Amino acid sequence: MxxxxxxxxxxxxxxxxxxxxxxxxxxxxxxxxxxxxxxxxxxxxxxxxxxxxxxxxxxxxxxxxxxxxxxxxxxxxxxxxxxxxxxxxxxxxxxxxxxxxxxxxxxxxxxxxxxxxxxxxxxxxxxxxxxxxxxxxxxxxxxxxxxxxxxxxxxxxxxxxxxxxxxxxxxxxxxxxxxxxxxxxxxxxxxxxxxxxxxxxxxxxxxxxxxxxxxxxxxxxxxxxxxxxxxxxxxxxxxxxxxxxxxxxxxxxxxxxxxxxxxxxxxxxxxxxxxxxxxxxxxxxxxxxxxxxxxxxxxxxxxxxxxxxxxRGVLDEEEVAGGGARVSLPTWRGSLDQRYRLRAGRCPDCETVAFPPEGACPHCGSRADYEPYDLPRVGVVRARTVVGQGGAPPEFAAQQRRDGAYGVVVVGFEGIDATLPAQLTDCDPESVAIGDELRAVVRRIYEQEGIGRYGVKFVPTA
Ligand SMILES: [Zn+2]
The missing domain is CATH 3.40.47.10 (Thiolase/Chalcone synthase)
Known part of the structure; x- marks a missing residue:
């Protein structure tokens, strides 16, 4: 049935x-x-x-x-x-x-x-x-x-x-x-x-x-x-x-x-x-x-x-004055697989994985087209920083007023050269240490020109 x-x-x-x-x-x-x-x-x-x-x-x-x-x-x-x-x-x-x-x-x-x-x-x-x-x-x-x-x-x-x-x-x-x-x-x-x-x-x-x-x-x-x-x-x-x-x-x-x-x-x-x-x-x-x-x-x-x-945004009434990095919608759409699926590229000549999958191979310099390669959704912290009040670029200011200081990490993956920068979420960023295991989640990244944009952030698995 x-x-x-x-x-x-x-x-x-x-x-x-x-x-x-x-x-x-x-x-x-x-x-x-x-x-x-x-x-x-x-x-x-x-x-x-x-x-x-x-x-x-x-x-x-x-x-x-x-x-x-x-x-x-x-x-x-x-x-x-x-x-x-x-x-x-x-x-x-x-x-x-x-x-x-x-x-x-x-x-x-x-x-x-x-x-x-x-x-x-x-x-x-x-x-x-x-x-x-x-x-x-x-x-x-x-x-x-x-x-x-x-x-x-x-x-x-x-x-x-x-x-x-x-x-x-x-x-x-x-x-x-x-x-x-x-x-x-x-x-x-x-x-x-x-x-x-x-x-x-x-x-x-x-x-x-x-x-x-x-x-x-x-x-x-x-x-x-x-x-x-x-x-x-x-x-x-x-x-x-x-x-x-x-x-x-x-x-x-x-x-x-x-x-x-x-x-x-x-x-x-x-x-x-x-x-x-x-x-x-x-x-x-x-x-x-x-x-x-x-x-x-x-x-x-x-x-x-x-x-x-x-x-919940009830106390969030201030408007942020413009500025910040503008990313056009076509450019953003072109990066959706990277944003959602952690789509990297594998060099067909030496199998090195590159993220983002752009430019020449970082290992052998080959300019052959990358093969699509999705990074694992679990990785480890290679580096971490905390962006405190007032230190955020304008596109993240509203988020920071609501959720407080946020962490930015460089995430690495076992056996893979590629790393990627991403925000931490759902945790006290000060409590996250190098070597900690992280899992990818899709969250709202920011809003630009009135359009909410989403992509991967990371949450500690422990
Ligand atoms: Zn290569």
């Missing part, structure tokens, strides 16, 4: 405690919330989750469809699925679909992948904006959808009915709004999700349920109208650890539920989209989910409320 054959989750490293929000706002939305850094967004988190799938031995070339879902794609107009394909090194002939506009986006992407032919990659990645008191969260899930899958999807159902005024974002605005009538909102969520789920023939035999969870109480309220017990609901609830991760929250809950499910267990996913729609899926079986630790959402590093505001 077609369904989910592999799954992976990825979360940013930092966490904000609910108590810290309570001190500032008198309201504690969740026990803990995931906080993305300045260089993370729905795109970079999605890449990180998908890379975890490929680490499990899934063939990049086999993917025929990519379905991407987020309520907060980094652009209002302009596709990100092609960037995802490029960043992941997928084939150029993949069919893409992109789903946004509400928290139902993940269900739409999943359904689209179930209807597609051949192996499909689903990426649900989100970090909604808004007030911290509303429970900011972030996270990403990647699913491989294929025939004869470990987890089959025998049934799905939908329900749609207009409910205006719930969780919407005006065109051009970053902030999520709502008329805020909570009973009305709860009723809408219950009606839409149960309206879909109650159509499923196998609803009576569900052992785990991942239900729409803007807060930790909502899944239980939905389940009250369905033949599902509290324990089943607990297995699929992650909002207390992750925060409100928009379209990704139910899928993070589903990943946790499938990670704990036995081969003959049945799981329900119930998704809600503001505006008035619900979707429900029945999933049969369990999976070993990459990125979970002992089947649970991994712990992160707690940071202060002020630090979290800074990372």
């Amino acid at each position: 077609r369904g989910i054959d592999a799954a992976a989750v990825s979360l940013p490293r930092y966490r904000l405690a609910g108590e810290a929000v309570e001190e500032a706002w008198g309201r504690n939305p969740h026990r803990e919330m995931v906080v993305p850094r300045a260089d993370e967004d729905a795109f970079t988190m999605g890449i990180a989750a998908a890379e975890r799938l490929f680490e499990r031995g899934i063939e990049r070339e086999a993917i025929e469809h990519v379905a991407l879902a987020s309520t907060t794609p980094p652009l209002d107009e302009g596709l990100f699925a092609p960037r995802l394909g490029r960043a992941l090194g997928l084939g150029r002939n993949v069919e893409t679909s992109e789903h946004t506009g509400s928290t139902l986006a993940g269900a739409e992407a999943f359904s689209r992948a179930l209807d597609a032919d051949g192996p499909a990659l689903v990426v649900v990645s989100d970090c909604p904006a808004g007030d911290p008191a509303d429970g900011w969260g972030a996270g990403a899930v990647a699913l491989l959808v294929a025939d004869e899958a470990a987890v089959g999807v025998p049934e799905r159902a939908w329900h749609a009915d207009e409910y205006p005024g719930l969780r919407y974002r005006e065109r051009g605005s970053e902030d999520v709004a709502s008329i805020g009538v909570t009973t009305y909102e709860r009723d809408a969520i219950r009606e839409c999700v149960t309206g879909a789920a109650s159509q499923l023939d196998s609803i009576g035999s569900v052992a785990h349920a991942a239900l729409h969870q803007p807060d930790a109480r909502m899944p239980g309220r939905i389940a009250n109208d369905l033949p599902i017990d509290d324990e089943a609901v607990e297995h699929g609830t992650v909002v207390d650890r992750v925060g409100d991760a928009g379209a990704a929250t139910v899928f993070l809950g589903l990943a946790r539920a499938l990670g704990g499910a036995d081969a003959d267990d049945r799981t329900l996913a119930g998704v809600f989209g503001s505006g008035g729609a619900g979707a429900a899926f029945v999933l049969d079986g369990g999976l070993d989910v990459a990125g979970l630790v002992d089947g649970e959402i991994p712990d992160g590093e707690r940071i202060s409320y002020t630090n979290a505001l800074r990372k």
Whole structure:
């Protein structure tokens, strides 16, 4: 049966405690919330989750469809699925679909992948904006959808009915709004999700349920109208650890539920989209989910409320005066394989590897065309420096105000002559020493002429 054959989750490293929000706002939305850094967004988190799938031995070339879902794609107009394909090194002939506009986006992407032919990659990645008191969260899930899958999807159902005024974002605005009538909102969520789920023939035999969870109480309220017990609901609830991760929250809950499910267990996913729609899926079986630790959402590093505001860009209001190195878009596009895939070149005469793959061979001086050669995604620190406050070139000034001093390293690779310079991320750069092992991650490098540009940075593996 077609369904989910592999799954992976990825979360940013930092966490904000609910108590810290309570001190500032008198309201504690969740026990803990995931906080993305300045260089993370729905795109970079999605890449990180998908890379975890490929680490499990899934063939990049086999993917025929990519379905991407987020309520907060980094652009209002302009596709990100092609960037995802490029960043992941997928084939150029993949069919893409992109789903946004509400928290139902993940269900739409999943359904689209179930209807597609051949192996499909689903990426649900989100970090909604808004007030911290509303429970900011972030996270990403990647699913491989294929025939004869470990987890089959025998049934799905939908329900749609207009409910205006719930969780919407005006065109051009970053902030999520709502008329805020909570009973009305709860009723809408219950009606839409149960309206879909109650159509499923196998609803009576569900052992785990991942239900729409803007807060930790909502899944239980939905389940009250369905033949599902509290324990089943607990297995699929992650909002207390992750925060409100928009379209990704139910899928993070589903990943946790499938990670704990036995081969003959049945799981329900119930998704809600503001505006008035619900979707429900029945999933049969369990999976070993990459990125979970002992089947649970991994712990992160707690940071202060002020630090979290800074990372989310709330305290970032100064504009940086121009300057900095200008790189034209065609030039940038020409370097995408270097930026994403660490594409170097191997000299056909002496096999020396050069990065970037330009000019004459640094070893034998040959001017023959380099053969494409992708550097390993794990390397070691050969040199390191820390760029302190005020020392950054203008294109990195905004990042520095949000994330603080950053490290720049020269990365080397065992048995390879080539080295490359890159930024460090997700760590205290002072704690990184020569010889430490590093892993490549795709992050936002900077924005130029209003266009976000992405490429590889490095994170310590230890
Ligand atoms: Zn050579």
